[in-house]
Amino acid sequence: MSETKPKKTTGRVNSFKIIQAIISVLFLAFLSWRLYNVISSGVYGPDTWVRFAISGLIIGSVYAVIAIGYTLVYGILFMINFAHGELMMIGAFSGYFVFEALKSIPVAATGMSFLDSYQIISVVLAFIVGMFMAALSGYFLEKIAYRPLRGAPRLIPLISAIGASIFLQNAAQVTFGPQRRTYTNPDALLRSQGWRIPIGGEEVILTYTGVLTFVLSILLLIGLYTLVMRTRYGRSMRAVAENKQTAALMGINVDRIISNTFIISGALGGAAGVMWGIHNGIIYHFVGFIPGIKAFTAAVLGGIGNIPGAMVGGLLLGIVESLGPAALGIDFQLKDVIAFSILVLILIFRPSGIVGEVLTEEKV
Amino acid sequence: MKDLIKQGLRLGSIFGVVIIFLILFGLTSTLSDILGEFVNLESRTRTGNPGGLMILFALLSLWAGSSASASDRSNWKSALVSGVSVSLIIGLFVAAFILLVGFLDSADVEMRDYLAQLDHLSVQFLLYGRSLIAGVLITFGIFLIFGILGALLAYWYEAKQAGEVIQKQVLVLKEKALDSKLAKQYKENPRSKWIGYGLLGLVVFITPQFLGKYWNYAMGTVGIYVLMGLGLNIVVGLAGLLDLGYVAFFAIGAYTAGLLTAPAPLPLQIGFWPVLIFSIVMAAFAGILLGIPVLRMRGDYLAIVTLGFGEIIRVLIRSDMLAPYVGGPQGIRDIAGPSLFGIAFSGKAYLYLIIIAILLIILFTNYLQNSKVGRAWMAMREDETVAQAMGINTLYYKLMAFATGAAFAGLGGALFAARNQYTGPADHTLMVSINVLSLLIVGGMGSIPGVIVGAFVLKGLPEILRELDLYRLLVFGGLLVFMMIIRPEGIWPAPRRRMELHEGELDVLPPEESLVGKEG
Incomplete structure (x- = not known):
């Protein structure tokens, strides 16, 4: 397995690099010219920029949490878990059902429903159930769709993952119905409510749901980082990621580590789903798909297999996506174009991501 | 107990x-x-x-x-x-x-x-x-x-x-059938292959006569998917470049045909036949354009970048910004259908048109596959480094694979748009790419008959199972997973690929056991 890539020093490749450099310089020049124009024209006041940045940070933190799920699985199995977005969808639906169920339980002491009487407990419960259900699905997903394919050529598990993704989406559609559902948040987390911050004579609302999402994401990321980098268990995970055979020889139960990786990544996806529901409010069977792809973009952006990289990539992608259309003065419909263009550009000019991937050349 | x-x-x-x-x-x-x-x-x-x-x-x-x-x-x-x-x-x-x-x-x-x-x-x-x-x-x-x-x-x-008895009987019957005079004659006669092809061709050309309007339409869809499958087969099956944004080229073909022949949004209204050629060229050009930056990317990244490219195209044709030029969410209406000597192609005639296109493409693919180009692609798929060492200009051949695959998709797109006389963003979702890739996998990667079988299974079977319409995609997703587990090489695999997948661990086998010399 120790193949070494030949050094590419032919004239063709060099001219390739020069062309790339010229194109990138031209592109950057165009971008800065455009940005200067938009800012100097004063279409958007400072409050608008802050609003965009805040919403970008919040959505970026959700991307980061999903991206970590991708990165963990990719780091260990070198496969894109295409169905990861669907785990997020399962989490979102589970949280929704918890809120609906709690809302229908009346509490005599307060005269309100359980959801509004014990709000913190309700939210915690929604997260626990959402994470649990998504983790369970992740566990079975690996067991049914991926484990029998271990050692097969890389295209095979990818197709299996695509199949699992289509299956889960449509299972949710026929089970729950195709309609969009609105999350019923507890009173304190109404989506319009928040702290008002005066900026440049205008007020910017920092919603409670947004703050909850952001803080929780950061906590999850820190917790996961500690788990992987500071604990004995994390060390065995990293060992499996490095080399499965050697890890097995060191007495690590590789199968269990892989299972648990899927459980952890599923739980993160589930948490992201509940956050998505609470913050964005609308869920349906397809809700996990686009965030899933975006989060993968984020993972690649930061350098796949790299946990801090996924965080940075997620936050960056969120900010660029929400500031980008405004900064370039283009339609907001095109924010996906910006996100994917960044992905393409990053992969062309810096394939190992911003932070750098942990993978060695040998494994890919 | x-x-x-x-x-x-x-x-x-x-x-x-x-x-x-x-x-x-x-x-x-x-x-x-x-x-x-x-x-x-x-x-x-x-x-x-x-x-x-x-x-x-x-x-x-x-x-x-x-x-x-x-x-x-x-x-x-x-x-x-x-x-x-x-x-x-x-x-x-x-x-x-x-x-x-x-x-x-x-x-x-x-x-x-x-x-x-x-x-x-x-x-x-x-x-x-x-x-x-x-x-x-x-x-x-x-x-x-x-x-x-x-x-x-x-x-x-x-x-x-009882089971063993039945199994034995089946085996005996199978052997008998294989040993029979007819089978022997078929095997020994070198012309039998061509007779078989001739019969198949006859069936293909007669069947549309017996199909109703609905089935003609459904078979037309299957045919267009066969075209796209053959194109993706070159990119993924032969050259080994995983492309998840294949729909982009389909969209480019369809939109080129639509924009040039429809009265709105661009008042050009050129005839169908020159536009057909032009859509193929445009798609091939887009293939090269996408190919250049992503050439040196490895498998998974390539998949994601192409997926991103497909999404970019979809978002762009949907956007309000480009709506005056490409029709926006409403798409393009009144696309001209083809006509020859004053007779318009529709219904059965159109199905024949698609069949002819498929036959031409099959001949072309077959030729490519067995030529120097095809061998270079397969060498690249097996091991890029070794292929490079053997003097194959991988950049050039990769670009060529991208361009050829894209051209086929462009042809499919143009035929699709002209048949429906409409095309819009809803026709060009990621699901199209995934469907084409899946039909390739289900049929058998790298094999031309496999593509046709796959297209019939994935696009034709759901038409037959109308009762299960709600569960079509559900079953489809489950089927993909199941297929990967029990028969990853597909229904009608290319012989080389079947061997690859049933080889077990490559590292463990001694070199004599590997691919060399096994192909019949």
């Missing part, structure tokens, strides 16, 4: 959960309808056929019972034990679920708001139109009786060795 019970419980719970999901998906009503029709039972409720449901449950429990007793069929006692344990558990799972649902229903809870398949009528159907207790008991009884019966039947089957 303990192991038997444990295994029975495990299998039983799997079956139980699966059956509960079948109920949640609403598949029980559909399946019971099909089964009920099959044995001519009168349907009594709107949501399904209660008799059919009983048969479905009975069949499922027979299956569960027989597979539970598979581990130990040495005596009837162990078969009975595993049968009882598995059927008890399934019965408990399903009966408890139905009891819960029935109870909620009788307490007037609107489950339909949350679980789309469970309303009052379907709960009544699950209870066979009887009272709560009676319905639950019947279900439990069916599972218990038929589960045990299944286990005992399997034991009896094994004891009589």
Whole structure:
């Protein structure tokens, strides 16, 4: 397995690099010219920029949490878990059902429903159930769709993952119905409510749901980082990621580590789903798909297999996506174009991501 | 004994959960309808056929019972034990679920708001139109009786060795058929291959005459997917470049044809035939354009970048910004259909047009595959570094694969747009790429007949199974996973690929055992 890539020093490749450099310089020049124009024209006041940045940070933190799920699985199995977005969808639906169920339980002491009487407990419960259900699905997903394919050529598990993704989406559609559902948040987390911050004579609302999402994401990321980098268990995970055979020889139960990786990544996806529901409010069977792809973009952006990289990539992608259309003065419909263009550009000019991937050349 | 019970419980719970999901998906009503029709039972409720449901449950429990007793069929006692344990558990799972649902229903809870398949009528159907207790008991009884019966039947089957006898007979028949005079003649005669192709061609050309309007349309769709499959086959199957944004080229072909022939949004209205050529060229050009930056990317990244490219194209054609030029969300209407000597192609004639296009493309692909280019692609797929060392200009051949694949998709897109006389963003979603890739996988990567089989399975079969329309994609997704597990090389694989996938661990095998010299 120790193949070494030949050094590419032919004239063709060099001219390739020069062309790339010229194109990138031209592109950057165009971008800065455009940005200067938009800012100097004063279409958007400072409050608008802050609003965009805040919403970008919040959505970026959700991307980061999903991206970590991708990165963990990719780091260990070198496969894109295409169905990861669907785990997020399962989490979102589970949280929704918890809120609906709690809302229908009346509490005599307060005269309100359980959801509004014990709000913190309700939210915690929604997260626990959402994470649990998504983790369970992740566990079975690996067991049914991926484990029998271990050692097969890389295209095979990818197709299996695509199949699992289509299956889960449509299972949710026929089970729950195709309609969009609105999350019923507890009173304190109404989506319009928040702290008002005066900026440049205008007020910017920092919603409670947004703050909850952001803080929780950061906590999850820190917790996961500690788990992987500071604990004995994390060390065995990293060992499996490095080399499965050697890890097995060191007495690590590789199968269990892989299972648990899927459980952890599923739980993160589930948490992201509940956050998505609470913050964005609308869920349906397809809700996990686009965030899933975006989060993968984020993972690649930061350098796949790299946990801090996924965080940075997620936050960056969120900010660029929400500031980008405004900064370039283009339609907001095109924010996906910006996100994917960044992905393409990053992969062309810096394939190992911003932070750098942990993978060695040998494994890919 | 303990192991038997444990295994029975495990299998039983799997079956139980699966059956509960079948109920949640609403598949029980559909399946019971099909089964009920099959044995001519009168349907009594709107949501399904209660008799059919009983048969479905009975069949499922027979299956569960027989597979539970598979581990130990040495005596009837162990078969009975595993049968009882598995059927008890399934019965408990399903009966408890139905009891819960029935109870909620009788307490007037609107489950339909949350679980789309469970309303009052379907709960009544699950209870066979009887009272709560009676319905639950019947279900439990069916599972218990038929589960045990299944286990005992399997034991009896094994004891009589009936299975082996039948298998032997089948084998003998197979050998006889292979040894028969006709088969020998066919094998030995070098012209037989061409006779076979001729017959096939005849069938292909006659069939559209017997198809109605609907089937003509459906077969046209299958044909267009065959075209795209053949194109992606070159990119993924031969050159080994995983492209998940293949729909982009399809969209470029369709939109080029649409924009140049339709009266709006651009008033050009050029005729169909020059535009067809132009769409192919445009798509190939886009293929090269995408190819240049992504050439040196490795597998997974390439997949994601192409996926991103496909999404960019879709978002762009949908956007309001480009709406004055490409029609926006409404798409392009009144695209001109082709006509020759004053006769417009439509219906059957159009299907023939598609068939001719497919035949041309097949000939072209076949030629490429067996030429220097094809060999270079395959060498690249097997090992890029080695291919480079052998003096193959990988950049050039990769670009060529991209361009050729894109050109085929462009042709498919142009034909698609001209047939529907409309194209819009909804025709060019990621699902198209995934469908094409899946038909390639299901049919067999790198094999031309495989692509055709795959297109029929993935696009033709759902047309036949109209009753299962709601579950089409659900079944499709499950099928993909299942297929990857049991037959990853596809239904009609290319010989080389079949060997690759059945080789086991590459590292373990000695070099003589590898691909060299195995191909017949």
